[in-house]
Amino acid sequence: xxxxxxxxxxxxxxxxxxxxxxxxxxxxxxxxxxxxxxxxxxxxxxxxxxxxxxxxxxxxxxxxxxxxxxxxxxxxxxxxxxxxxxxxxxxxxxxxxxxxxxxxxxxxxxxxxxxxxxxxxxxxxxxxxxxxxxxxxxxxxxxxxxxxxxxxxxxxxxxxxxxxxxxxxxxxxxxxxxxxxxxxxxxxxxxxxxxxxxxxxxxxxxxxxxxxxxxxxxxxxxxxxxxxxxxxxxxxxxxxxxxxxxxxxxxxxxxxxxxxxxxxxxxxxxxxxxxxxxxxxxxxxxxxxxxxxxxxxxxxxxxxxxxxxxxxxxxxxxxxxxxxxxxxxxxxxxxxxxxxx
Amino acid sequence: xxxxxxxxxxxxxxxxxxxxxxxxxxxxxxxxxxxxxxxxxxxxxxxxxxxxxxxxxxxxxxxxxxxxxxxxxxxxxxxxxxxxxxxxxxxxxxxxxxxxxxxxxxxxxxxxxxxxxxxxxxxxxxxxxxxxxxxxxxxxxxxxxxxxxxxxxxxxxxxxxxxxxxxxxxxxxxxxxxxxxxxxxxxxxxxxxxxxxxxxxxxxxxxxxxxxxxxxxxxxxxxxxxxxxxxxxxxxxxxxxxxxxxxxxxxxxxxxxxxxxxxxxxxxxxxxxxxxxxxxxxxxxxxxxxxxxxxxxxxxxxxxxxxxxxxxxxxxxxxxxxxxxxxxxxxxxxxxxxxxx
DNA sequence: GTTAGCACTCGCTTGCTTCAAGTGCTAACA
DNA sequence: TGTTAGCACTTGAAGCAAGCGAGTGCTAAC
Numbered sequence: 001x002x003x004x005x006x007x008x009x010x011x012x013x014x015x016x017x018x019x020x021x022x023x024x025x026x027x028x029x030x031x032x033x034x035x036x037x038x039x040x041x042x043x044x045x046x047x048x049x050x051x052x053x054x055x056x057x058x059x060x061x062x063x064x065x066x067x068x069x070x071x072x073x074x075x076x077x078x079x080x081x082x083x084x085x086x087x088x089x090x091x092x093x094x095x096x097x098x099x100x101x102x103x104x105x106x107x108x109x110x111x112x113x114x115x116x117x118x119x120x121x122x123x124x125x126x127x128x129x130x131x132x133x134x135x136x137x138x139x140x141x142x143x144x145x146x147x148x149x150x151x152x153x154x155x156x157x158x159x160x161x162x163x164x165x166x167x168x169x170x171x172x173x174x175x176x177x178x179x180x181x182x183x184x185x186x187x188x189x190x191x192x193x194x195x196x197x198x199x200x201x202x203x204x205x206x207x208x209x210x211x212x213x214x215x216x217x218x219x220x221x222x223x224x225x226x227x228x229x230x231x232x233x234x235x236x237x238x239x240x241x242x243x244x245x246x247x248x249x250x251x252x253x254x255x256x257x258x259x260x261x262x263x264x265x266x267x268x269x270x271x272x273x274x275x276x277x278x279x280x281x282x283x284x285x286x287x288x289x290x291x292x293x294x295x296x297x298x299x300x301x302x303x304x305x306x307x308x309x310x311x312x313x314x315x316x317x318x319x320x321x322x323x324x325x326x327x328x329x330x331x332x333x334x335x336x337x338x339x340x341x
Numbered sequence: 342x343x344x345x346x347x348x349x350x351x352x353x354x355x356x357x358x359x360x361x362x363x364x365x366x367x368x369x370x371x372x373x374x375x376x377x378x379x380x381x382x383x384x385x386x387x388x389x390x391x392x393x394x395x396x397x398x399x400x401x402x403x404x405x406x407x408x409x410x411x412x413x414x415x416x417x418x419x420x421x422x423x424x425x426x427x428x429x430x431x432x433x434x435x436x437x438x439x440x441x442x443x444x445x446x447x448x449x450x451x452x453x454x455x456x457x458x459x460x461x462x463x464x465x466x467x468x469x470x471x472x473x474x475x476x477x478x479x480x481x482x483x484x485x486x487x488x489x490x491x492x493x494x495x496x497x498x499x500x501x502x503x504x505x506x507x508x509x510x511x512x513x514x515x516x517x518x519x520x521x522x523x524x525x526x527x528x529x530x531x532x533x534x535x536x537x538x539x540x541x542x543x544x545x546x547x548x549x550x551x552x553x554x555x556x557x558x559x560x561x562x563x564x565x566x567x568x569x570x571x572x573x574x575x576x577x578x579x580x581x582x583x584x585x586x587x588x589x590x591x592x593x594x595x596x597x598x599x600x601x602x603x604x605x606x607x608x609x610x611x612x613x614x615x616x617x618x619x620x621x622x623x624x625x626x627x628x629x630x631x632x633x634x635x636x637x638x639x640x641x642x643x644x645x646x647x648x649x650x651x652x653x654x655x656x657x658x659x660x661x662x663x664x665x666x667x668x669x670x671x672x673x674x675x676x677x678x679x680x681x682x
Numbered sequence: 683g684t685t686a687g688c689a690c691t692c693g694c695t696t697g698c699t700t701c702a703a704g705t706g707c708t709a710a711c712a
Numbered sequence: 713t714g715t716t717a718g719c720a721c722t723t724g725a726a727g728c729a730a731g732c733g734a735g736t737g738c739t740a741a742c
Contacts, residue, residue, distance in 0.1 A: 024704050039716050042705070060704050060723040100502040103444075137480055141492060145441075149490075151482060159500060161441035235576075236595040239588055247580055250591075254577040365735050380685050383736070401692045401735050 001072075007034055008044045009053055010077045013065045017317050020242040022062030067282035070294070070316060074279050078321045083329055087116055091326075095333045102156050106231045109310065113330065114234020117323055119314030120257060123231045124267045131156070131302050131338070133184045138177040143167045152189050154302060154338050188305075230260040230267075243292060243315045252289030257313075262287065267309055270297050277328055282316040292316060296323045298331035302338045310334065342413075348375055349385045350394055351418045354406045358658050361583040363403030408623035411635070411657060415620050419662045424670055428457055432667075436674045443497050447572045450651065454671065455575020458664055460655030461598060464572045465608045471495060471648040471679070474525045479518040484508045493530050495643060495679045529646075571601040571608075584633060584656045593630030598654075603628065608650055611638050618669055623657040633657060637664045639672035643679045651675065 001009075011032035015023045025041040028034070034041070045063055048054045053069035056062075065073070083091070094112035097105045106123050113121040131154035139147040141161065146168075149159045168176075235257045238244050244253065256262055269286040272278035277298045283291055290313070297311030310330065312323055342350075352373035356364045366382040369375070375382070386404055389395045394410035397403075406414070424432070435453035438446045447464050454462040472495035480488040482502065487509075491499045509517075576598045579585050585594065597603055610627035613619035618639045624632055631654070638652030651671065653664055 022704090026704075037716055038704095039718095040714085043715090046706080056705085058723060059706095059721090060702090062704065098502070135482075139478055139490065141476075147490070147498065149480065149488070157488065157500075157502065159498075161439070161498065234599070236592065236599050239592045239595060245588060247586060251577065251580045254580060258575070258577050363735090367735075378685055379735095380687095380737095381683085384684090387737080397736085399692060400690090400737095401733085403735065 024062035110233030118237045119312040121233045123310040125308040298327040300331045300334035365403035451574030459578045460653040462574045464651040466649040471643045639668040641672045641675035
């Protein structure tokens with residue numbers, strides 16, 4: 001694409017992101033000093049429309065960016081302004097929270113993101129946690145129930161009340177506990193599975209009955225149905241976006257944000273995978289009802305392994321550059337906070 | 342109030358709750374068979390308007406109930422239809438969830454309420470829990486941190502990672518644990534405080550240094566800042582209420598529902614106290630921004646002591662009777678579920 | 683005390699006009 | 713050949729008047 005076309009596209013997108021109103025040739029010529037007249041801009045805009053980068057809501061209106069236009073902008077034109085000191089400060093503060101109360105920590109993190117971006121935020125953490133197993137404790141509650149506590153190397157604690165397969169004395173339970181610790185200390189949290197434990201326990205030649213009990217315990221604790229925990233924040237901000245004055249659109253956005261399983265699916269589908277960050281724009285969104293939205297999702301890592309993802313959901317008219325800068329910083333800080341311990 | 346006036350008021354409120362549109366004299370005469378003509382109804386309506394039970398949006402419209410009208414309705418006219426079997430079934434199912442995972446249980450409970458009412462739901466549980474202390478465990482994580490686990494008689498488990506006042510060996514910690522259990526087993530959860538523990542520990546003549554440590558532990562665990570936990574659900578339903586098509590109203594409702602501390606305050610102020618249930622209507626609402634809303638809040642009890650509250654937030658044009666029936670049932674079932682253990 | 687009748691009020695809808703923004707085309711210009 | 717000025721044209725939004733209809737309040741008769 002010729003340089004001037006890029007400049008025109010850039011001007012249109014910047015202006016539209018700022019004002020949420022169709023941009024005319026006159027406005028481009030006036031505000032963004034390209035050294036040419038509105039008529040020339042009009043010609044460029046006509047070309048850009050033909051190529052699908054911008055659209056006309058109706059004949060007598062200016063142009064608005066299309067999904068393709070945003071995509072080009074994000075890939076080629078966008079600047080990534082560094083965070084301002086006070087913003088960096090807010091990120092730091094959220095990160096200084098107590099990691100052992102992970103739920104509160106993540107909720108707080110979402111609140112911080114929404115405060116800084118004015119968009120909705122979504123975070124996912126794997127239920128099993130990450131890092132490696134540091135300790136396992138089995139605490140008898142009564143004859144038929146016990147509390148399993150797994151301490152991860154990240155400092156995060158998982159706990160779950162489980163039903164015992166049969167009456168087990170505290171002494172027996174403690175023997176099971178010792179065997180489990182021996183077998184699993186140092187293992188990767190995410191790799192701790194029914195199968196792994198089966199293998200390990202056989203290796204350590206636990207007696208058959210006890211092994212079966214331990215397996216059952218662990219399976220209950222790590223049951224896959226609760227494989228991801230979802231947090232959201234700042235949905236209210238959506239009400240203030242001029243493109244979401246339409247109640248129907250709001251309904252579909254809010255019902256998505258209230259449905260954890262749909263959010264799970266969404267986050268999985270837009271996951272950046274090995275990369276740190278991914279941007280999904282409008283029609284690229286993999287679920288219905290939020291085709292007018294964009295997402296910026298970042299992964300964070302513990303020991304080089306993906307530990308979770310966190311993102312923002314906003315209108316396609318999103319301040320991409322700023323949001324990307326923020327999410328990159330946050331993901332980096334999150335990785336650091338969890339690695340450190 | 343004369344019988345016929347009551348009938349007219351009842352008819353107007355019922356109709357307005359059902360259709361969300363001003364009710365005219367003709368409609369009342371036609372749909373609700375009072376055996377008199379529209380003209381007579383008009384006279385009654387004129388009186389009711391004068392007395393402030395109903396209002397006219399403008400001259401040529403019908404009447405809508407005022408807050409005073411709703412209040413009279415709720416106190417004198419309202420019927421409380423029993424739950425339908427399938428509704429009762431849904432309540433039962435939500436109550437059959439795992440109480441030890443109290444957060445999930447309450448979230449699920451809120452979801453059920455919102456599904457049945459189509460209003461937003463709010464629940465508060467005291468962080469300290471209720472019932473009495475059944476067991477306390479201190480688990481060393483490292484030299485400077487330990488995990489405190491408190492098992493309540495309700496079957497609910499509280500846990501918290503605390504920073505130790507100084508390096509304590511596992512043996513020492515276990516001595517502290519034994520002393521704490523001895524001192525506190527059977528005590529009321531809500532009464533477990535710094536002061537009580539101080540007294541108890543002295544009685545049991547723990548050595549000074551260890552007592553100080555134990556006190557510090559417990560104080561951290563029961564720190565008052567986290568005194569109530571709030572859950573919400575079904576905010577999306579508000580978007581479908583015809584009276585909340587106005588974005589500004591929605592904003593104030595949603596921002597309230599996102600602010601846990603404001604919800605805490607709200608629930609405290611509308612608390613039924615000793616009674617099971619309270620209804621707060623429109624202008625009676627104690628916080629700004631939800632003066633167009635009503636709330637039905639119910640308490641549930643463990644051993645005759647208030648254990649928490651749960652309620653719905655909807656438009657003043659709420660189906661009060663139905664909602665009251667539902668909330669009474671739920672509060673009853675909640676009390677039962679927590680008492681049983 | 684109740685009712686029929688009727689004039690009156692007032693918001694909502696419809697259709698019309700006007701306005702302003704912005705385009706696309708053409709012809710002139712450098 | 714690329715750029716620009718000029719201008720006719722399109723179209724949604726805003727403003728306005730007329731007509732409609734739901735509903736009222738009053739009066740007089742029952």
